[in-house]
Amino acid sequence: MESKVVVVSIIVRDEEAAAAVNDLLHEYRQYIVGRMGIPYRQRNVSIISVVMDAPGEVASALSGKLGMQPGVTAKTLTAKV
Template sequence: MEESRVTVVSIIVKDEEASEAVNKLLHEYRQYIVGRMGIPYRQRQMSIISVVMDAPGEVTSALSGKLGMQPGVTAKTLTAKV
């Protein structure tokens, strides 16, 4: 397994019905999650979630990919340089 790295996963949820799937995925990867912050942006009818992970790149990519496949969800990652 590759080296663990600190990554921030930024998630925008535009479809409220996708929230359950997003939370289920985050729960599935909970062992790698350092912290999480969610902000409901009611004026734009969306939620913004920042998740800090300490995980191998393949794990972070897998989560981001699964999140991005959910309808109404966008996910991007930012990984700290070594």
């Protein structure tokens, strides 16, 4: 499988989903290059950007699992490298 540079953007609207999000990110840690989280308290959301170097199927699997969590939205952007 060809590895790609991917950014997964995550918005967490439900604080109780944070543990599940962190568990999933930990599960995929071997592919994660870095992550940045921003708590946006005025809007009661947290925004997380995760940079991955992974096969497309792996990035899609993570994004899909994240998006299935209640109160979580996830989208993937793949770099043309």
